[in-house]
Amino acid sequence: MTNLDVFASILAGLGLFFIGIKGIAANLTQLAGRSLKLWVERSTGSYPMRALIGVVAGALTQSTNAVTVILMSLATAGLITLGQATPVLVWANVGTAALVLLIAINIHLFVLVITAVAGVCYYLNLDRSPRWRAFVGALFAISVLFLGLELMRTGTEQMSQVDWIRGSLHLAARWYVSAFFIGMVLAVIAQSSATVTVIAMAMASAGLLSLGQSMMIVFGASCGSGINTLIVASGVSGTPRQLPILQALVKVLGIVLLLPAFAIERIFHIHLLEHTVQLLTGDRSRQVAYVYLACQISAVIAQLLFSKLIPPLLQRLAPPSHEEAVSKPRYLYAQALSEPESALALVDREQARVFNFLPLYLGVCDHIAEDEIVPKNGAVLAAATALDSAIGSFLSDLADTAPSRDLLEQIANRQARNSLLQSIHESLDELAKALAVSFETAAMQSLSVNLSEGLAGLLMVAAEAVGGGDPDDLTLLAKLTTDRDSLVDQLRRRVIAADKALSARDQHSLYSITSLFERVVWMLRRYGGLLTVDTEKSEAAVPLTLEEGAASLS
Amino acid sequence: MADEICEVRPKGRLDSATGPAFEKDLLRQIESGRLRLLLDFGDLQYISSAGLRIVLLAAKRMKSVGGKMALCSLNPQIAEVFEISGFSNILDIHPTRDAAVVVLST
Numbered sequence: 001m002t003n004l005d006v007f008a009s010i011l012a013g014l015g016l017f018f019i020g021i022k023g024i025a026a027n028l029t030q031l032a033g034r035s036l037k038l039w040v041e042r043s044t045g046s047y048p049m050r051a052l053i054g055v056v057a058g059a060l061t062q063s064t065n066a067v068t069v070i071l072m073s074l075a076t077a078g079l080i081t082l083g084q085a086t087p088v089l090v091w092a093n094v095g096t097a098a099l100v101l102l103i104a105i106n107i108h109l110f111v112l113v114i115t116a117v118a119g120v121c122y123y124l125n126l127d128r129s130p131r132w133r134a135f136v137g138a139l140f141a142i143s144v145l146f147l148g149l150e151l152m153r154t155g156t157e158q159m160s161q162v163d164w165i166r167g168s169l170h171l172a173a174r175w176y177v178s179a180f181f182i183g184m185v186l187a188v189i190a191q192s193s194a195t196v197t198v199i200a201m202a203m204a205s206a207g208l209l210s211l212g213q214s215m216m217i218v219f220g221a222s223c224g225s226g227i228n229t230l231i232v233a234s235g236v237s238g239t240p241r242q243l244p245i246l247q248a249l250v251k252v253l254g255i256v257l258l259l260p261a262f263a264i265e266r267i268f269h270i271h272l273l274e275h276t277v278q279l280l281t282g283d284r285s286r287q288v289a290y291v292y293l294a295c296q297i298s299a300v301i302a303q304l305l306f307s308k309l310i311p312p313l314l315q316r317l318a319p320p321s322h323e324e325a326v327s328k329p330r331y332l333y334a335q336a337l338s339e340p341e342s343a344l345a346l347v348d349r350e351q352a353r354v355f356n357f358l359p360l361y362l363g364v365c366d367h368i369a370e371d372e373i374v375p376k377n378g379a380v381l382a383a384a385t386a387l388d389s390a391i392g393s394f395l396s397d398l399a400d401t402a403p404s405r406d407l408l409e410q411i412a413n414r415q416a417r418n419s420l421l422q423s424i425h426e427s428l429d430e431l432a433k434a435l436a437v438s439f440e441t442a443a444m445q446s447l448s449v450n451l452s453e454g455l456a457g458l459l460m461v462a463a464e465a466v467g468g469g470d471p472d473d474l475t476l477l478a479k480l481t482t483d484r485d486s487l488v489d490q491l492r493r494r495v496i497a498a499d500k501a502l503s504a505r506d507q508h509s510l511y512s513i514t515s516l517f518e519r520v521v522w523m524l525r526r527y528g529g530l531l532t533v534d535t536e537k538s539e540a541a542v543p544l545t546l547e548e549g550a551a552s553l554s
Numbered sequence: 555m556a557d558e559i560c561e562v563r564p565k566g567r568l569d570s571a572t573g574p575a576f577e578k579d580l581l582r583q584i585e586s587g588r589l590r591l592l593l594d595f596g597d598l599q600y601i602s603s604a605g606l607r608i609v610l611l612a613a614k615r616m617k618s619v620g621g622k623m624a625l626c627s628l629n630p631q632i633a634e635v636f637e638i639s640g641f642s643n644i645l646d647i648h649p650t651r652d653a654a655v656v657v658l659s660t
Contacts, residue, residue, distance in 0.1 A: 364603055366570065450631060454638025457606030461639075480640030487637055517638070 006155050013151030014199075020145025021195060024062055024099075027137035047087050054088035058095020062194060064225065065232050067092040068247050072233065072240040082242055082311060089243060090250050090303045093296040096194050097289075103149060103198055104289035111150065115143035152202050176216045183220025184227070191232075193218070193225035197292045205285040211274060214288045215262060219255050222295045226251035238321030242314040246303075249313075253306065254299035326373045327386035332394045340403045347391060347398075347414050352467040354387045354421055355527075359463065361425075361432040362456040367463060384425040391418050413534050417527060424523045431455075431516040434509060443498035444506050447491060451517055462524050466531060474532050481525035488514045559658050560588040565597040568605030577608045584612065589621035590658045594651055596627035601635055613645060622646070626654035 057067050071089055074080040118140040126132040127140075186196045197218050204214045226248035233244035258273065265272040277290040303310065320328075330353060331346040359367060360380045368374055375383040395418065399411050435452055439445050458480055465473035495510055496502060502510070560583050564576055583591065591612065595601075601609075609625070616623040624646040628636065636642040648654040 359603075362603070366604060366607075446631065450634045451638055453601070453603045453606070454635045456603035457610075457635070457639040457641065460603060460607055461610060476644065479643050482640065482643060484638075491634075521640075 010152055010155035013148045013155055016144050016148025016151060017195070017198070018148075020141045020143075020148055021062065021192070023141025023144060024138055027134045027141060050084065050087035051091040054091030055095040057088065058092030059098040060095075061092075062096055062099050063192065064089075064092050064096060064247060065191065065229055068229055068233070068244050072236060072243050075240045075243060082239070082246070082314065085243055086246065086303065089247055090300045093251070093299050094293070097293040097296050100194050100197055100201075100289045100292045101286075103146070104201060104283070104286040108150065111143060111146040114139060115147065118143050149198065149202070152199075176212065179213045179216035180220035180223075183217035183222075184224035185220075186217075187221035187224025188228050188231070191228050193221035193295075194292070196221035196224070197288060201285040201288045204288050205283075207284075211278070211284065211287055211291075212266070214284075215274065215291050218288060218291050218295060219258060219262070222251050222255050222299070237318075238324040239318060241318040245314055245317055246310065249310065250299040250303045251295075253302035254295055254297075257298050257302055258295065322373070322376065323379055323383065326375045326379075327383045329387060329390045329394070332390065334397075337394075337397055337401055340398060340401060340407050343394075343398050344407070344410055344414065347395060348469070350387065350391055351414065351417055351421060352463075354384050354391070354425075355466045356463045357384055358424065358428060359456050359459040361428040362435075362452050362459070364456045364460065367460050381425055381429040385422065388418055388422045388425075410534060413530055417530050420523055420527050420530070424520060424527065427516055427520050427523065431513060431520065434513045434516065437509060439509065440503055440506055441495075441499040443495040444502075444510065447495055447510070448513070451513060455517060455520065458521070458524070462528070465528065469531065471532070474528055477528040478525065478532070481521050481528065484518050484521050488518050557590065558588070559590040559592050559655060561592045561594055563594040563597055567600045567602075568598060568608070569600065569602035570604040573602075573604045573608050576605075577611065580608065580612045581615065584615050584619065584621070589616075589619065591616055591621065591623040592651070592654055592658060593623070593625045594627055594654075595625060595629070595632055596651070598632060599629065601632050603639075606635070606639055606641060609645070610641065622658055624648060624654040624658050626651050 054067070057070075058064060061067055068089060071080065071085045075082070075085060118136065121127065121132070121136040121139065127136045183193075183196055183200070186199075187193045190196055200209060200214045200217045200221075203209045204211065209217070229244045229247045229251075233241060236244070261272045262274070264270055265274050273291065273294055277287040277294075280290055281287055329350055331349045336343045336346055353372070356368060356372070357375060357380050359365070360375065360377075365374055392415065395411055395415050399408065403411070435448050439448060461473075461480060462477055465477040491514055492510060562580060562583065564572075566572070568576060580591075593609065593612075613623050626648045627650060628647060633642075633647075636645070636647065646654075646657065648657065
């Protein structure tokens, strides 16, 4: 084999390896992601159970970044706390050692069988079946990965015969510090410490690296993986950012625990990690695999050792963002579910809070209390959507407590209000964007201003009625939200009459904003109606008799 | 004095800047025992949602003390804002001062 064949063989093997790794991640991460969410939601306060979930998730995804991202999305949705996510996150590192350990075993025959089975599955079109697609894809990816490794192994064995290569590698890895940094940099580039470890395993097996050099490369790769997690999460803010910081911290702390042991072993010849792995196996490749496993376990130990110090540090490094604070429910908490009547009152307060955000779309915030955190411009819909989702989940959980029929009706009423409230927010967001456009004619500009002020005035009255729940205020709201179809018609005619050469864009805007306005008013009326129904029921269904003109203030 | 019509005629703009002073003046008139309040918008060019809120507050206060309130001489822009907000459904609005005075005097 020429030198060119050797390098080509290694690169081809590396290429197949990367294809295999990506294929496993693509096929199994999706399954693991859905299952992980389900497992985490259903798991109790049991640390061992969460640790097991983490190990399985890490083994399936072969990516601590993937597990971190999944947990971050759960944290953002408020489904998991830092304390609940921590065991899953740190033990996922141990799970990633599964593939590394498997690779250390000579499974040549097994790989050939898997490749054959994958081929048969594709021949039978099982890859087109929604049920089997992910499994067949993963099987094929595993076979490609191992075939790549075999090719790499052959290449590196040949490479060990080339003098200048042996010399260069020895020089580069001669100083343990340089080996550490090589491992770190490669892990950041490859986005995986497991990948770097497998390469180190192949080179160690070929005699290109000593165990000591391989250990430093693996240590560096673990730190690099932590840095990589931070890079991946760089666009995230608020408390979800605490998870990638935690992951990076425990990985680095784990290596900080192992490095002194490595130095002590080297300097004072005291039998520690290096001696232990040599006792466990004489196979150099497996020794490196065990070192990788030790790095992951060390990260878990670091988390347990510093478990009291880490949370306050994370809170300081990644405090809740403004958006997070405004999007978190203020009145709802899990324990409230044990008292359904009180829980409904809390839901009313939370919904009133979300309703109070409505005038913000039109730039009005005078009605908001001083102690209330207000969503920033452009973030109102996101905050409302997050809160509506939280309220919806709370109501579902409340319904699951098997309350009485009356309570179920009240829950259904609030669920209807929740859905309607989300629709009002979406329509107002759309309307606000339409009104923000600069119009060409004076008539459109005047309409835009009048619509903003008039609707803002109506929304403030509605917010007061919803917040207070006073029957007179609700009756007033009903009077204020009568059908606007004739008014809308009149507004459109006025604008068209004022400027017969209305541009196509302004015409479109005219119909869009007046239709949205009409829709919002209708939905406000409907919302008031739902509140009125509930108020009537809670007043023991005594029929409300309105005096003539009671809804009028003249 | 209670039966005399108290006329308030704001000028220019009624918004979040000018609103507080107007609100203070209105409420003072109501608290002094006036039971007939006429808001003449003949000199008012513009009203914002903050102004609407003050008008509604005054109307509610007058109702709570058994009084009456009317508005008059709204220009087309202000009339449109009242229509859009639905306030024209619940407030007594007249095209001229004389028409409003007649109603308040009954």
